[in-house]
Amino acid sequence: MSVPVGARTPWATGLVVSGFAAVLTGIGVAACGAAMAAVHPLLALVVNVLVAVGVAPTLWQWRTVPVWRWAVLGAVVGVVAGWIALLAGAG
Numbered sequence: 001m002s003v004p005v006g007a008r009t010p011w012a013t014g015l016v017v018s019g020f021a022a023v024l025t026g027i028g029v030a031a032c033g034a035a036m037a038a039v040h041p042l043l044a045l046v047v048n049v050l051v052a053v054g055v056a057p058t059l060w061q062w063r064t065v066p067v068w069r070w071a072v073l074g075a076v077v078g079v080v081a082g083w084i085a086l087l088a089g090a091g
Contacts (some may be wrong), residue, residue: 014070021074022081029082034089044086052079 029048036044059075062068 017070018074018077021071022078023074025075025078026081026085027078029079030085030089033082033086037086037090041090048083048086 033044033048036047055075059072063072
């Protein structure tokens with residue numbers, strides 16, 4: 001898919017989509033990670049790393065698609081924020 005040469009980037013809409021994706025992903029990662037950490041912290045670590053490694057190739061391909069790039073940005077930010085929340089809660 002190619003973007004027309006004179007096409008403008010929809011920053012406002014794109015950042016809203018990214019924010020929404022970041023919030024949903026961050027909450028999901030933190031909630032699932034906390035539930036798994038209640039069983040065993042190593043389980044939470046292993047599952048989070050496996051999911052991130054598994055979804056990374058798809059996100060890498062979608063980062064160039066005009067509409068999906070915003071959701072990819074939000075998902076990446078959400079995963080990092082969820083991991084930070086898990087680490088902050090562990091201390």
